[in-house]
Amino acid sequence: MAEQKEKLFSEFAPVTTEAWKEKIVTDLKGADFDKKLVWKTGEGFNVYPFYRAEDIEGLKITESLPGQFPYVRGTKADNNWKVRQNLEVECFKAANEKALDLLNKGVNSLGFIIKKEDVNAENIAALLEGICPECVELNFKTCNCKAVELIHILADYLKEKGADVSKCFGSVNFDPFKKMLVKGRNVENWIEKAMAVLEAGRALPRYRVLAVDACLFNNAGSYITQELGYALAWGNELLAKLSEAGFTVDEVAKKIRFNFGISSNYFLEIAKFRAGRWLWAEIVAAYHPQCQRDCENSKPDGLCRCAAKMNVHAQTSQWNMTIYDAHVNLLRSQTEAMSATLGGIDSLTVLPFDEVYKNPDDFSERIARNQQLLLKEECHFDKVVDPSAGSYYIENLTVSVADQAWKIFLEVEDKGGFYAAVKAGEVQNAINEASSKRKAAVATRREILLGTNQFPNFTEVAAGKIEKTGACCCGCNAEKTLPTLNFDRGAKEFEDLRLSTEKSGKTPKAFMLTIGNLAMRLARSQFSCNFFACAGYKVIDNLGFDTVEAGVEAAMAAGAEIVVLCSSDDEYAELAPKAFAALNGRAQFVVAGAPACMEDLKAQGIDQFINVRSNVLETLKAFNKKLNIN
Template sequence: MANQKEKLFTEFPSVTTEEWMAKITADLKGADFEKKLVWKTNEGFKVNPFYRSENTEGMKTTDSLPGEYPYVRGTKKDNDWYVRQDIKVVDIKAANAKVLDILNKGVTSVGFCIKSDAVTAENIEALLNGVCLEAVELNFNTCNKKSLELTKILVDYYKAKNVNVMNCFGSVNFDPFKSILKKGKDNNEWIAQAAEIVKAAAELPRFRVLSVNAHMLSDSGAFSYQELGYALACGNEILNKLIEAGLDATLVAKKIKFNFGIGSNYFMEIAKFRAARWLWAEIVMAYSPKCPNECPNKTGDGLCRCAAKMYTHAQTSTYNMTVYDAHVNMLRTQTEAMSASIAGVNSLTVLPFDEPFKSSDEFSERIARNQQLLLKEECHFDKITDPSSGSYYIENLTNSLAEEAWKLFLATDEKGFYEALKAGSVQTAIQESSDNRFKALATRREVLLGTNQFPNFTEVAASKIVESGSCGCGCGNSEGSEFKALPKTRLATEFEKLRLATEKHGAPKVFMLTIGNLAMRLARSQFSANFFGCAGYKVIDNLGFETVEAGVKAAFDAKADIIVLCSSDDEYATYAPEAHKLVQGKAHFVVAGAPASMDELKAQGIEHFINVRSNVLDTLRTFNAKLGIE
């Protein structure tokens, strides 16, 4: 059988890259290869339509094995990860009951969000009652001002339980720059605070107490290279300043945890996590961290390669979640979870699909847990380490993304991440990226299914939206902000405002006046229905009319607010003026398409045209204003 397979492959002649290009060029029939097939990413580099083995020659990313420096292929030799679920602690007893319940349902990591006034030794003991400290990763988030006290309480609690601390994993989410990024407020004492927390947590060697919350950047609209570049700059700022403060480089590096978001660009996100581990390893080793133990992973001159291992938690995006057609959020979070798990993260949170509009319930939390369990138990993603290794495409993405992120890291680090935050340059750059994504969504260059494309016309959502409030840590509000904060919005927000306004007002009627060429009128009526459906308008479609007069009469009988003429470009020269004259301003008249006769039609008083180049959001806002919808 082996010989047969060998003969099978040798019978096929090899095809050179030049031959592939010649064939592609011929098939393009004169069209420009770069414009047609080369993708210019938001990350600033180009992606070719195909890659071959020669494109990976000499790459550092292909030389190492899983668990080997520089950790492109993972910081561990397996691909198991912690399945995490977060709990907002409102009632200590109820939170304890919940954690004991979910630990029997597949969860192996728990995140607690605790109000600052609830941080006491008694509450922590009650919260963790019955939890096996060596069997579950425990993560804690509270107000920065209470993080040191919380850390000390946890150290005392673990010591009192007489457990093997080398088997106890967890974190305290002390983020030195959270107050600037979220509220625009400075914390000029962060170095001293971070140093104290690191010292306090030294007795829990597997606890990470310094957080780089890069998911905040992702959830504000940052592109992948920005999230990665700024995360590296943030981590390096913490590492550098604490070493300058007299702390050991190895100790500090092992206390830093990276919390990344996961975007919807499937392969790019796989590349992001691979590049992140690689670049962070290079940064840490530049500080020459010494290894105090007899460890097979240290270098010949005694440097600690273990300190260079990036510990990554990933959580699915809130930025691309939607209120309308919310079950599509499950599709988004599932592909995001696949990216992170294939890339080899240490722990993963899949957010419930109802996250954008209310506090999650038992059903949505169960679905979110099971999304990860399916990847493990059904798809066996945890059985194969770095399956993307060797993929010509992903290896090139990893290298290209690493180059762009490294450029951003160097530019930011030259000034210092903290200084860049105070100057607002990081926040401004992410605001610009978010604005660009909003524009792309408005013109459908970026698609959110159910929001700006293929909406559920009849869905209503106002009744299901429940304000869930803050995270519950007790950090207060952003009044009196001194610096620029990150933008706080989701990609779908502006479209959702349109639909909610329509619900409140009552949906206007959009009548499809279909006539003439069968293929074109059907295509344009479908396009127009999707277009106006994005604002929640009621669409009245038709099979076609013999005359324009009959179509206009039917529209008036239906009491249409908007009449959309759907036909072919050639026929518009005749049909459009006739229909516009019959409508006589009794309804808003729209032509579906961009015919060559558009200027002539505009000269005759026809104002509205919709086509693939239209700004969907601005056009719908215009019609809302004309119809008195606020």
Template sequence: MAECKEKLFDQFPPVSTEEWKVKVVTDLKGADFDKKLVWKTNEGFNVNPMYREEDIADLKTTNSLPGEFPYVRGTRTDNSWLVRQDITVKCVKEANAKALDILNKGVNSIGFYLEADQISPDNIATLLQDIELEKVELNFNVCVKHALELVKTLAAFFSARGVAEKVNGSVNFDPFKRILKRGKDFSNYAETATKIIEAAAAMPNFRVLAVDGVMLNNAGSFIAQELGFSLAWGNEWIASLTDAGLTVDEVANRIKFNFGISSNYFMELAKFRAARMLWAQIVKQYNPTCDCACKMKAHAQTSEFNQTIYDAHVNLLRSQTETMSAALAGVDSITVTPFDKPYKESDDFSERIARNQQLLLKEESHLDKIVDPGAGSYYVEKLTVAIAEQAWKIFLETEEKGGFYEALKQGFVQEQVNASSATHHVNVARRKESLLGTNQFPNFNETAADKIQNKETGSTCCGGNECKAEFSTLSFKRAASDFEELRLATEHAAKRPSVFMLTIGNLAMRLARSQFSSNFFACAGYKIIDNLGFETVQAGIDAALSAKADIVVLCSSDDEYATYAPEAFKLLGDKAIFVVAGAPACMEELKAEGITEFIHVRTNVLDTLKAFNAKLSI
């Protein structure tokens, strides 16, 4: 057989972007291309419906390799991230037993959350007994006031066992958390940080300065905000500690970034790529002796902001795609937040599922076998640069205010993030952002009041009697919390309201509007009584009254509403609340007849349901 040297695609003439655009506009039947298909992100830039090679032709970010400065493609030449699980230590012996157990189930990174009174040589020895210290990443979190004591204790413990130079891990010293969570300052943070770095000298692979961008994520920040403020946070460490006499290498190699991961799949993937690139450029400006100091150490944790109490197993879908974003982006380690975190202390089942979500990506999907698979993707490369540009603007704006610490004291960071959270809440209320099972397609008959064990009242004060806030704080109100509060109120009501679908007329329209209305009212936990259709308005009203409905929703076509709505409204009288599904052209005429309730796609679902609750005395 003769060798075929002709390339397949040489048989086809190239198609320009303009030709593609003409074809798309034709398919859109003349609709405006930009208005119909180009969408503006929360980050402030537009996303196009298609990207081509020409879009990345001038990008310098596509020229680097994994492990090479500026590390946009990763700080390593492999993608074997660490699977982390955190343990809240109530009893050191029990925590040790749990750690040993999960280390045999696929975990190779552990986070211990300690109380101050648990820091002692004996307790640390018990906590880490029988753990192969050189093979496991060990991370510790304690109140900032006791971080130095913990570092000293750990250094002595590891040195006594001859593994101090080999052990990997971190101590989460984060003095800025006190301002963000409690509005309390931490005086002389640079002095304390310097002492911590000195105390950790025996442990060269331990990161002891934290950048907790995950806090911003859990508070509802936009992606570019989390990145921009986190970069300013990291720069605060370098600037303040080099001013205190440390070298940039000593500081940069002690910083660990803890990021959150939202459900915006491709943008989160791009965020981590942009984060490494920008951080490398920042550290480079301080002239480190080795480019290795420019490598970002990045841990990622799935978001709590978008977790829900109702239909909680959907949280598994959210955290799975979030984990994929971080894994494909080449982070160093990942924690999957258990799906039941919003309403109870996680149990063995939810923790096992959380572990297995990562193991599935490793052992079955083999995402750890290839480095930076998003490289070369026109969309991902373009997103990386776009997010980097927006984050850089936020970084510069924060620096202009005197740096991250000063911006915190001025309330700038808190104000910006809380405003983004408020935007998310409004978008959820209007269903511009979907939370499956909460504001879209809820489980009609689910109840949740009985399963809620923990109350979201915030963390306890880390300073004893110092409880009065000096500075503004972040709000950690989850995106679903408003709808959950509404639905829980329904559960606690003396009577569960019932909503009757009066379906009549045009078959397609009445079914579509019945489904829309059923989902609409089910978001408040109301009982839904759906119907296939009625021959007459009178028959529908009679059935509604027989069912003792609290709300009657007329579901038909716009053209038929002019006739059906006034008739149904008069027949129903004041025996129930009358609602029209849709926004028909005859709306003003119907309002003149006394009909005031309309639900449609532009309705603020949350506010409307709150109003119905009020009318029903819930």
């Protein structure tokens, strides 16, 4: 049977790339190939509709194996990531009880967020009571000013418990640049502080104590290549300055943890993690780190390959989370979790779907945990290392992401390094500009947030479920001297629009006056219903009317404030003036589409049109103003 199959396939002549493209162009019937099928990403490169074996010829990254330098395919020979859940610690006894419960529910990595005033030996002992530090990854986040003290407390605690510190693993999240990026406050003595943290960290050999919080860029709306490029520059700043201060490169590199966000751009995110490991390995290798012990990853000349391994924690994005139709956040975070785990991360936090508007409850936290456990226990994502290896598409995306991220990295280095770029505000301004472009894409539906700017549930109300959170302990209100990242989510302006409609106590009605060509009126009424529902208006669809007069009277009987004429372009020249005259100013009149007769209709006073080129957000803001909704 196998021989027959081989003979069958051998009878087909090979098809060239040019032949494939000719066939596609023929099927496009005159449409431009590049405009129709080539995806021009915001990341700075184009993605083509098909790739072939010839597109990966000569790529060196396809030759390495998992666990081998430059670690494109992963830093280890398996894909078993840590399932992390974070706990904001208010009561240490209660947090301990919850942590112990989580360890019985599939979690094997705990993230404790502790207020600076609560960092003391007694509290840490109460927090870790009954938890095996050699079995569970323990991660801690507190104010930078308490990082050294916390590390000493942990080391003393482990020694007192008789634990083997060489088997204890986790992190203390010392982030020297967060205040600059988030608070707008310069940190001039960051090198001295980082040196003290590294010194203290020697007591915890397997703890990562220097953080590259690239998730800040992701949550501020950066493009994927920006997140990666700036993360590499951030990590290199730590390597360069701390090695100059007297630490060995391998010691510094092995103490850095990269915390990345994950967007819903599925394939590009897989490529990002692959490209990130590759580029970081090359950066570290350029410092020629010397191996301090016998290791199978050492080169004959003593260079340390282990130091070049990027340690990655990933967290699902907040930028694309929504308050309205919040359960759709589950779809987004599941896609994000899939791309991160397929991309080969070391640990993962899936944020609960209600994270952005309330303190997550037991249900939402359980669902978030189970999203990861499903990928392990049912989909077996942990059983295959780098399943995308050899894919023409993803291998090319990996190279494209790497190229653009590397350009950003080099630009930052040419300007004096990451600290200098942040101090000058260049990093913040570049990411805020990218976020503004993405928000403009959301406003015009070129980037879709399901349930917000497309297919919204207009019957939902959300004001009552939004809980206010307390202020942070780091002095957010202190005077800013630097530009800061803007963390407004992509959906925020749409949500503000809907909340203003909701809080006004009014429920405007948008009535679909469907008439004429059946296919066109149905398509345009569906489009228009989705359009006006984005502002929380009640939409009233119809099967069709025999005359525009009958449609107008039905709209008035329904109490409509907006009447949308839905028909075909050819029929608008006759129907639109009739409907406009019959309405006689009793409601806002809108034509769905962009007919060729638009200018003639405008000359007759019909000046409101909605179509696929409309800025949905700005158009709806204008309608809110016309309807006196503030």
